[in-house]
Amino acid sequence: MNLEQRIRAFADLGQFFQQYLNEQAKDEPQFNEWHKNLHTAIQKSKAANAWFTTENIIFALNSWAEVLTVKQLEQWLKSYSINKVKPKRVAIIMAGNIPLVGFHDFLSVLICGHSVLVKQSSNDQYILPVIADVLTSFNSEFQENIDITSEKLTNFDAVIATGSNNTARYFEYYFRDKPSIIRKNRNSVAVLTGNETAEELELLSEDIFRYFGLGCRNVSKLFISENYNFDPFFNAVFKWNGIINHHKYANNYDYNKAVYLMSEFNILDNGFFMLKEDSNYASPISVAFYEYYNNLEELQLKLTSEGDQIQCVVSGASAGIGIAFGSTQQPKLWDYADNVDSVDFLLKI
Template identity: 50%
Template sequence: MVRYNPILEAFVKLGSFIQDFCENGNTDIALHQAFNDTLVNAEQQNSWFNKENIVFALKQWSNLLTEDKLNQWVSNYTFKEKHQPKTIGIVMAGNIPLVGFHDFLCVLMTGNKASCKLSSNDTVLLPFLANYLIEQEPSLANQITFVEGKFEHFDAVIATGSNNTSRYFEYYFGKKPNIIRKNRNAIAVLTGKESKEQLIALGEDIFRYYGLGCRNVSKVYVPKEYNFDTLFNALFEYSDIIHQNKYTNNYDYNKAVYLMSAFKILDNGFLILKEDESLASPIASLFYEHYDSQSDLKHHIQERSDDVQCIVSQGLFENEIGFGETQKPKLHDYADGVDTMEFLLHLD
């Protein structure tokens, strides 16, 4: 028998609300209209957050916030009978919509208090959802706060940022229990035997959120003599992305830089392919690297595992992800492979 959990039930109600909004979006319903206004405000604040991408992110969460999936997830952990809530500072990134929601969920599901510092690029979506949760379960009003400026009172920290900001996080939060995340990227390993459907799906991994997420594929490994025409033909379905002004500006700028530097590139009018050993490619660019053998490649990737968020391939890696699935993580898919729930449940 599953014990009643009012916080879990509040998230289930939130999932149902999000699903109803995404499927029906009835502006005659006041709460739907208010949420729609919030989405408009989010896009005005950050033009990378177009409605299509926000709704995509919301749909992924509505799929996860079900009673069955949440109960199955938490059943993998041992919760203390008597628990003294701790205040967990969450420093959220703002690269894709609601990128810090999983940390927020983990903190509340473990009975702790979430003290959230929002990115200036994403300040309206989570507060709306938090208010909805509080309406469903009023006790959450004492467990959710939004902080401006520096954290002053906290027991542990979960901070997500870049390699540069991580140094600041280490300095400021290093004396407290912490999870500090740095830059990571998703990669794809192709064999040349992929179907057109798989390569089209790979485009979702490359272009969703304009490539700004840590789970976006920013580099592909291909065998020697790989035919890039096959890949370009499949990716043509995403050519409309060039009509987003900020994406276009990045495409034009990076192309000009590469050409002036006399780099050899492949270009299809909306994506630049460049041979490069780096894992992180600029917006509108995709790096590639050739490999001689799959065994050598596996060793090479293992050596760079600290920089890899996830791997897209078919039948090559133990923890690989299917084509088109990088932006559909499950509840147990923790960023950087660090189990956030275990971290929170074992705080002294």
């Protein structure tokens, strides 16, 4: 199977996602066999993991449907010499914090011509096997190149592993003799000047609340100018007030609010979301931290020096730092996690 055939198969997968989404949106969907399998997997995922709501799973599938096109796949890969690859077997240890969070690694390994050995998270174990079957239906040669296992990982040449800072230390030791990409905890930040438009702040709310804030690309920390007026921000995020009706989110909100109040911390609270002044990057669910800055030049130096803790930096036109509001959960194929080029890694193993 050459690169062109692999690109075609993944582009067909993108069309498959779009066809499912189009049918799923109907009042009385008429699913074909493969779409039924995906729909069943989605229902199982929702039942097994309350954070995986229909809305968030659909959002993830739609994001992949938009980028899995021949045009975007070719644009992504045009600067690499992929046809010169000697096939290897690459193990992927996937996280399970948001739906299909490990799919980019899965795609990267296969598009490079390697075989993949996947260890899924127990929090997200139903959808990828269906996707693998669909991909194999497009090109049967994928069948011998995809292995999804719940057993101990054996017989592999390299590894891509994602986990917490604690598990990363274990991964680094356990896979010390293998070429590897080991990912740790990261968080995303927003830079606010006070001159943002209402539309920009509404886009920022997507970066904060999508997937309940569980992703490394979710904004968990705000850097704000002195004398910042929070009213426009709270007005813009209020459209997410229905999130408090999700029981797990509500439990986290109630718990964190109680802890902060008992500890006599000063918080800003709108009934479903809290802001707390804090120098840390990783905030609890239902909370974003904030920190004041003096000028943008100093802030840029700070963000650069602490870049190993940051996944994305977002801002509006008035700050011009990082990427645009509303774009964190819709990365391009070439927006690599932790800024580590996984395709370049896969071509060199």
